[in-house]
Amino acid sequence: MQACVEVWESDPGAYHYNPVGYIALGASVQQDDLIATYERQEQIGYRSELIVGANGVDEHMKSLFPDWRAQGVTVCLHEYQGGFAFNLASVLGLVGKCESEGVTICSGVEVRELEFAPDDSVTRVVTDRGSIEVGEQLVVAPGPWAKEFWELLGFPPTIDVRTPDGKVVKDRPMWTYWNLQEGETRVDPLMFATADGGAPPVIHLDTDAPLYTDDGDLVTDELWGIYFKRDREGVQGGGSPLVVGEDVQLDPYPQTTDVDPDFPD
Numbered sequence: 001m002q003a004c005v006e007v008w009e010s011d012p013g014a015y016h017y018n019p020v021g022y023i024a025l026g027a028s029v030q031q032d033d034l035i036a037t038y039e040r041q042e043q044i045g046y047r048s049e050l051i052v053g054a055n056g057v058d059e060h061m062k063s064l065f066p067d068w069r070a071q072g073v074t075v076c077l078h079e080y081q082g083g084f085a086f087n088l089a090s091v092l093g094l095v096g097k098c099e100s101e102g103v104t105i106c107s108g109v110e111v112r113e114l115e116f117a118p119d120d121s122v123t124r125v126v127t128d129r130g131s132i133e134v135g136e137q138l139v140v141a142p143g144p145w146a147k148e149f150w151e152l153l154g155f156p157p158t159i160d161v162r163t164p165d166g167k168v169v170k171d172r173p174m175w176t177y178w179n180l181q182e183g184e185t186r187v188d189p190l191m192f193a194t195a196d197g198g199a200p201p202v203i204h205l206d207t208d209a210p211l212y213t214d215d216g217d218l219v220t221d222e223l224w225g226i227y228f229k230r231d232r233e234g235v236q237g238g239g240s241p242l243v244v245g246e247d248v249q250l251d252p253y254p255q256t257t258d259v260d261p262d263f264p265d
Contacts, residue, residue, distance in 0.1 A: 001046070001082075002044050002045075002046050002081075005046075005081050005082055008083070008085065009081075011093075011097075014093040014096065014097065015085055015090045015093045015094070016085050016086045016089035016090045016093060017083060017084075017085045017090065018083045018084055018085065018199065019081070019082070019083040020083040020084070020199045020200060020201045020202065020229075020230075021078065021079055021080050021081065021082055021083060021201035021202070022078075022079040022082040022083065022201055022202045022203075022204070023061075023076060023077070023078050023079070023201050023202070023203045023204065024037075024076070024077040024079075024204045025057065025061075025070065025073045025075070025076050025203070025204065025205045025206065025207070026073065026074070026075045026076075026206045026207075027072050027073065027074060027075075027206060027207050027208045027209075027223060028074045028075075029208070029223065030075065030206055031052065031074055031075040034050070034075045034076075034077045035050065035052070035075070037077060038050040038077055041079070046079070046081060047079070047080040047081050048077060048078060048079040048080060048081070049077075049078045049080070050075075050076070050077055050078075051075070051076040051078070052074065052075050052076075053074060054073065054074050056076075057073050057074060057075065057076040058073070060076055060078070061073075061076065063195065064194045064195060064200070064201075065194065065195065065200075066195055070205060070207060070209070071207065071209035072207040072208050072209030073205065073207050073209075078201070079201075082202070083201070083202065084202050084229055086232070106129075109127045109128065109129055110127060110128040111125055111126070111127050111149070111152070112126050112127060112128060113125075113126035113152065114126070114152045114153060115131075121134075122134050122138045122153075125138065140153075144177070144250055144253070145250060146175065147174070147175040148250075150174060150175065155174070156174070157173065157174055157175075158171040158172060158173055158174060159171075159172055159174050160172070173246045175246060176243065176244075176245060176246060177243075177244040177245065177246070177248040178241035178242065178243055178244060179241055179242040179243075179244050179258065180238055180241050181238050181239045181240065181241060181242060181259045181260060181263050182236070182237065182238035183236070183237065183238065183259070183263070183264075184231055184233070184234050184235065184236045184237075185234050185235045185236075185237075186233060186234040187234050187235060188234075189230045189231060189232065189233065189234055189235065191235075192228075192230050192235050193230075199230060200229070200230055201229075202227065202228075202229040203227060203228055203229070204225065204226075204227040205225060205226055205227070206223060206224070206225035207223070207224065207225070208221075208222065208223045208224075211224055219262055220262075224239070224240065225239065225240055226238065226239050239260075239263055242258070242259075242260060
């Protein structure tokens with residue numbers, strides 16, 4: 001994480017990076033995990049603050065947002081490094097940096113096959129626009145298309161997973177897709193600000209406090225979570241993802257954009 005943040009911080013303008021920080025808030029069941037994360041951050045010099053206890057967390061959050069009302073939150077990890085970037089703009093910034101170093105980017109090219117040497121090293125990449133000989137190295141960074149490249153490389157669709165207690169779970173699917181549930185509230189983004197008028201950190205909240213609709217109907221009384229941040233034209237955020245499974249149609253991307261009927265609440 002620190003290495004990634006250092007890249008973002010190296011040129012915030014080019015990457016359209018907003019170094020506003022990140023706050024993770026959790027219920028008691030997540031306390032140990034956030035404490036362990038904070039201890040690792042301390043060891044590597046990653047600037048963050050840990051607050052444990054419902055009263056302390058509430059005081060810290062109200063110092064940032066005087067109207068803070070979240071319940072059931074007993075731990076807060078406030079990372080003063082980190083933040084967010086605007087997706088397309090940051091990718092275009094990265095493209096510019098690559099091209100300035102002499103890299104040729106071929107967009108809109110579909111990889112259809114990988115050819116191998118007797119030692120199973122990849123020698124050629126076959127695309128819909130011709131073949132490319134592999135020199136010293138082939139780097140594969142396919143994002144959600146990882147499953148397709150996994151198959152092109154001849155790897156199995158299932159794996160055996162060893163759990164922390166030493167048990168082995170046989171034949172688990174190698175790839176499972178989750179559908180993000182996200183949306184944007186169109187309001188003046190400057191309405192979402194800290195008490196001093198500054199840009200707010202990205203906030204991720206998990207709690208087991210009961211969640212009700214505006215009409216008073218119970219949505220859930222089990223652990224639930226949301227995240228939210230300031231966006232260009234409002235406040236953007238999301239909730240827990242939906243498990244889609246293995247058989248997902250990716251193209252044209254994205255296909256999995258449905259949300260749970262309760263998501264707006």
